[in-house]
Amino acid sequence: xxxxxxxxxxxSVSNAIITHDLxxxxxxxxxxxxxxxxxxxxxxxxxxxxxxSGKSTTMKMLLSLVRPTSGEVHIMGRRMQRSTRRSILGxxxxxxxxxxxxxxxxxxxxxxxxxRLLGLxxxxxxxAVRTVRLQEHLDKRVRDYSLGMKQRLGIxxxxxxxxxILILDEPTNGLDPAGIEEMRRLLRYLAEQGIxxxxxxxxxxxxxxxxxxxxxLGNGRLLFQGSxxxxxxxxxxxxxxxxxxxxxATTLAARWSAVREGHSVxxxxxxxxxxxxxxxxxxxxxxxxxxxxxxEQSLEDVFMDLTGGRGL
Amino acid sequence: xxxxxxANEFTKMRRLRVAPLVLIMVVGVVALTCVTFTxxxxxxxxxxxxxxxxxxLLAGLALAVPLVSPILLAVLASRQVDxxxxxxxxxxxxxxxxxxxxxxxxKFLSMGAxxxxxxxxxxxxxxxxxxxxxxxxxxxxxxxxxxxxAIIVVNLVLFALHLxxxxxxxxxxxxxxxxxxxxxxxxxxxxMPLWSAHLLPPWGYYAVATPVDTDAGGVVAxxxxxxxxxxxxxxxxxxxxxxxxxxxxxxx
Ligand SMILES: Nc1ncnc2c1ncn2[C@@H]1O[C@H](COP(=O)(O)OP(=O)(O)OP(=O)(O)O)[C@@H](O)[C@H]1O
Ligand SMILES: [Mg+2]
Numbered sequence: 001x002x003x004x005x006x007x008x009x010x011x012s013v014s015n016a017i018i019t020h021d022l023x024x025x026x027x028x029x030x031x032x033x034x035x036x037x038x039x040x041x042x043x044x045x046x047x048x049x050x051x052x053s054g055k056s057t058t059m060k061m062l063l064s065l066v067r068p069t070s071g072e073v074h075i076m077g078r079r080m081q082r083s084t085r086r087s088i089l090g091x092x093x094x095x096x097x098x099x100x101x102x103x104x105x106x107x108x109x110x111x112x113x114x115x116r117l118l119g120l121x122x123x124x125x126x127x128a129v130r131t132v133r134l135q136e137h138l139d140k141r142v143r144d145y146s147l148g149m150k151q152r153l154g155i156x157x158x159x160x161x162x163x164x165i166l167i168l169d170e171p172t173n174g175l176d177p178a179g180i181e182e183m184r185r186l187l188r189y190l191a192e193q194g195i196x197x198x199x200x201x202x203x204x205x206x207x208x209x210x211x212x213x214x215x216x217l218g219n220g221r222l223l224f225q226g227s228x229x230x231x232x233x234x235x236x237x238x239x240x241x242x243x244x245x246x247x248x249a250t251t252l253a254a255r256w257s258a259v260r261e262g263h264s265v266x267x268x269x270x271x272x273x274x275x276x277x278x279x280x281x282x283x284x285x286x287x288x289x290x291x292x293x294x295x296e297q298s299l300e301d302v303f304m305d306l307t308g309g310r311g312l
Numbered sequence: 313x314x315x316x317x318x319a320n321e322f323t324k325m326r327r328l329r330v331a332p333l334v335l336i337m338v339v340g341v342v343a344l345t346c347v348t349f350t351x352x353x354x355x356x357x358x359x360x361x362x363x364x365x366x367x368x369l370l371a372g373l374a375l376a377v378p379l380v381s382p383i384l385l386a387v388l389a390s391r392q393v394d395x396x397x398x399x400x401x402x403x404x405x406x407x408x409x410x411x412x413x414x415x416x417x418x419k420f421l422s423m424g425a426x427x428x429x430x431x432x433x434x435x436x437x438x439x440x441x442x443x444x445x446x447x448x449x450x451x452x453x454x455x456x457x458x459x460x461x462a463i464i465v466v467n468l469v470l471f472a473l474h475l476x477x478x479x480x481x482x483x484x485x486x487x488x489x490x491x492x493x494x495x496x497x498x499x500x501x502x503x504m505p506l507w508s509a510h511l512l513p514p515w516g517y518y519a520v521a522t523p524v525d526t527d528a529g530g531v532v533a534x535x536x537x538x539x540x541x542x543x544x545x546x547x548x549x550x551x552x553x554x555x556x557x558x559x560x561x562x563x564x
Pocket of ligand 1: 026031049050051052053054055056057058202
């Protein structure tokens with residue numbers, strides 16, 4: 001009991017966002033289930049999942065825009081509740097589903113609205129605008145902005161309050177490759193400034209190299225949470241055996257579900273010990289083994305594996 | 313928080329042609345009322361107390377207000393709210409501490425002040441023009457103020473209703489359609505017996521508030537049921553607060 005309490009305390013110090021058993025049900029349809037998120041402070045946290053897996057719903061619960069059916073949300077060690085929500089939200093910048101802004105107003109006027117509402121000073125607004133490099137376009141009406149400019153304005157609106165946490169829902173949606181690259185650079189820069197950035201995407205490639213920690217959602221459940229390396233080590237890549245007699249090797253290794261693939265044999269799901277046994281079995285059977293290697297696995301493959309092939 | 317949010321609403325009215333719309337509301341009502349000046353013999357009897365020129369003018373005003381106001385109030389409410397749907401403003405405000413219901417209340421305060429001001433201006437301008445054409449009879453202050461106050465209440469209740477509809481139904485054609493329907497209900501209300509106009513809130517209350525009646529060339533002062541209008545105001549306020557509270561609790 002005691003050590004549990006201590007562990008929880010430590011957790012809340014190093015994690016900017018924690019959820020316990022977070023869940024949301026619409027009608028009798030569970031949308032998000034038993035979510036235990038741990039978003040470490042000062043990192044970019046990539047929140048991945050196929051369309052409809054519940055990313056936006058989860059982010060809205062973090063911001064208390066949607067009431068959880070079960071569970072708790074803790075932000076910077078404080079429990080999100082009706083009574084705390086206003087002050088907690090003051091420390092979170094967010095962009096949910098689509099970049100907000102009034103099209104009939106200029107970028108400057110839009111910034112001014114948030115500045116007035118939150119009582120920010122001119123310096124805070126200017127820094128936010130410069131961070132997203134929008135200072136040249138502030139006098140243009142937002143309806144004349146490109147999508148990329150709208151996204152950047154949305155982030156500037158979120159950044160102006162100088163938040164400790166930034167929650168961005170698919171900020172790369174609809175951007176061209178250059179825009180996506182620029183967004184990546186921006187996210188890395190913000191994390192370097194000590195801001196915890198939680199960013200969602202249904203495209204792994206968009207945040208794969210930017211995020212230090214990944215959370216993968218499938219059908220409302222957290223399928224994986226951890227570093228890229230942990231993600232790789234979790235799933236066992238196929239073993240490929242190069243041999244001059246692939247036919248005989250396939251027969252011999254039938255109980256490992258081996259399949260022939262040209263001049264090699266593919267064996268799925270064998271760990272290191274099993275690989276050793278497999279190779280020795282083949283050698284004893286007189287198969288000339290030229291090489292044993294593991295299939296290079298892309299993060300995409302792992303992601304597809306975890307989400308049951310629905311992603312990407 | 314409220315002061316800042318209200319100030320923001322005025323910033324957001326830029327380029328939405330709010331000023332011209334409010335101006336049309338004022339000028340439209342005043343111009344229609346001034347048709348009274350062209351009635352045969354009106355300008356000859358501006359100093360005859362028995363001809364009751366102010367009461368004629370009040371009758372003109374009571375005809376013009378329900379013709380012009382309902383549709384313009386619908387348009388004004390829709391303009392204020394549509395930008396929140398288009399620009400994802402509900403969320404933007406919510407994460408800055410202004411919940412959707414709160415935002416509606418702020419819109420009521422800011423635009424409602426303009427609506428009340430415009431209604432007051434209509435009434436005052438008609439008096440000024442009456443004096444300008446030479447009416448020297450004493451202004452019947454009671455009925456005049458009573459009617460002005462009553463239509464401010466009815467206008468605000470109708471505006472609040474349109475705010476709620478515009479916020480609840482993102483397709484603004486629905487609210488505007490309701491506005492057009494309201495014009496017909498208003499017109500129907502003026503031809504109805506008083507008790508049945510009571511059953512058509514808020515539009516029927518333009519008729520309920522009517523302070524004078526004209527028949528066979530004469531004009532008679534009525535004793536409008538101000539209590540009914542007051543009740544409309546109170547019920548309207550309670551419903552508006554209740555529904556916006558509900559908006560506050562609703563999820564996005
Ligand atoms: N208010 C609501 N009422 C009922 N169902 C909802 C509601 N909001 C979301 N859903 C459902 O919840 C599921 C998850 O939606 P959500 O928007 O969280 O997914 P997502 O991971 O953000 O997807 P995407 O990548 O398409 O943005 C969807 O099937 C959606 O239909
Ligand atoms: Mg989404």
